[in-house]
Amino acid sequence: MTTVALAVTDGMLHFExxxxxxxxxxxxxxxxxxxYSVxxxxxxxxRLGRFRLEPDHRxxxxxxxxxxxxxxxxxxDEDPPGALVDAVRMAHEAGARVASLCTGAFVLAxxxxxxxxRATTHWAHxxxxxxxxxxxxxxxxxxxxxxxxxxxxxGKAAAMDLCLHLVRLDHGSSIANTLARRLVMPPHRDGGQAQFVTTPVPAPDNHPLAELFPWVIQRLDHPLTVEDLARQARMSSRNLGRHFRSATGTTPLQWLLTQRIRHAQELLETTNDTVDTxxxxxxxxxxxxxxRHFNRTVGVPPDTYRRTFRARTRPDPNDTTQTTSDIYADEFGN
Structure with a gap:
């Protein structure tokens, strides 16, 4: 796997x-x-956004x-160019390994x-x-x-995960780890997209649950039940469930659990509180x-999530080289 061809056409994302x-x-x-020969x-x-690129080959x-x-x-929202789709299909039929980054999955599909x-793409799509x-x-x-x-x-940074995975397949873990170190990237990240997805509260002013959502958010430390939510919303539990499904696409209890997990993520990112607290x-x-709930929902344990997302305290703010090395060594055990 020594030759790598990057398929480009108008509308490609230049970051990937x-x-x-x-x-x-x-x-x-x-x-x-x-x-690799690229x-x-x-x-x-x-045209790639604001950039113009002259490809090496057709x-x-x-x-x-x-x-x-x-x-x-x-x-x-638009179908990818037919010429690109046909060329990618023909390359695969000719024996090429084909990998998409982010929304490039739409071309492969x-x-x-x-x-x-099985396939994936950016969580928003x-x-x-x-x-x-x-x-x-x-x-x-x-x-x-x-x-x-x-x-x-x-999406985005996950494209780096896949590229390093390809290097690992072709050259082994040692080479992939060496390259990851040069890029100041983890050789492999635990978990999945769930740890990067935010969960905004749908609360349009005219929605029947508009007042309920903020009320719940302020009481996440309480052992709330569906009956508690229905009582606060002044409706039956069945009616509450119907409105929740319409507004959030899920049940009241599942939405409540999602908000608890999201609040736990915020506390793990911004405080030194223990997991018990x-x-x-x-x-x-x-x-x-x-x-149990955090690992099942986010894909990684709370402690791992905290290490991934917490901003580290720099031991010497004037020595960025030392700081970078320390962070890498601390993160990957090298």
């Missing part, structure tokens, strides 16, 4: 493209030999690559490469991907999915209960 170039185009002389393939000059060159990378696609397979391509099993809770010759990643503050009562 640059990220792939950084990984596969890295100078690994003396570390891994041979490394080329961009697209129709003449393409799209038909994709079929000669060992690995084809499809960066994120900006306008998921349009090419039929994801039919009958997983429902659209599933609705438009019902033969694809969309998993919104993972950072990437490896189906062998077809791989997909979630956070459990009490979020109405979970015990650390065991919090850990």
């Amino acid at each position: 493209l640059a990220l792939a170039c950084e990984v596969f185009g890295a100078n690994m002389t003396g570390v891994a030999d041979p490394w 080329a961009t393939c697209g129709p003449s000059a393409v 799209l038909d060159r994709l079929s000669r690559a060992d690995t084809v990378i499809v960066p994120g696609w900006a306008d998921v 349009a090419a039929g490469l994801l039919d009958g397979k 997983t429902q659209e991907l599933a609705a438009r391509y019902p033969r694809v099993t969309v998993d919104p809770g993972v950072l990437y999915v490896d189906n062998g010759s077809v791989l997909t990643s979630a 956070i459990a009490a503050a979020t109405g979970m009562n015990t650390a065991t209960t919090l850990r």
Whole structure:
């Protein structure tokens, strides 16, 4: 897997493209030999946001690559260009390993490469991907999915996770870890997209539950029940459930649990409170209960989440080199 072709066309997201170039185009002389040969393939000059790119080759060159990378696609409401879809399909039929970054999954789905397979994309677009391509099993809770010759990643930073995964497959963990260290990135992140998804409260002024939502948020440390919520909203439990389903897409108890988890995330990010204290503050009562629900919902234990998202205290604010090394060593045990 030495040749990597980056499929580019108008409307691609330049962040994912640059990220792939950084990984596969890295100078690994003396570390891994041979490394990758990287080329961009697209129709003449393409526009990537505010940037203009002149590809190295036309799209038909994709079929000669060992690995084809499809960066994120900006306008998921529109079908990707037919020429791009056809070129990606032909490359896969020719034996190329094809990987999409972020919303590049829409290109792979349009090419039929994801039919009958698990796949993922940026969490904000997983429902659209599933609705438009019902033969694809969309998993919104993972950072990437490896189906062998077809791989997909979630959004933005998860694209780096997938690229490092490809390096690990081709060159082994030691080389992947070395490259990750150079990029100041974790060689592998635990958990999935759930730890990065925010849960805003739907509260339009004219909604029957508009006053209930903030009331609940202020009382997350209380052992609230559906009956408590229905009483506060001045409606029956059945009517409450119907309005909750309409407003949030879920049940009152599931919504309440989501708010407790989100509050626990905020406390883990911003305080030094123990897990027991956070459990009490979020109405979970015990650390065991919090850990069970948190791990199942977010995908990682509370302590791991805190290490990932807490801003570290710098031992010497004037020595950024030392700080970076310390942070990396602390995070990855090296």
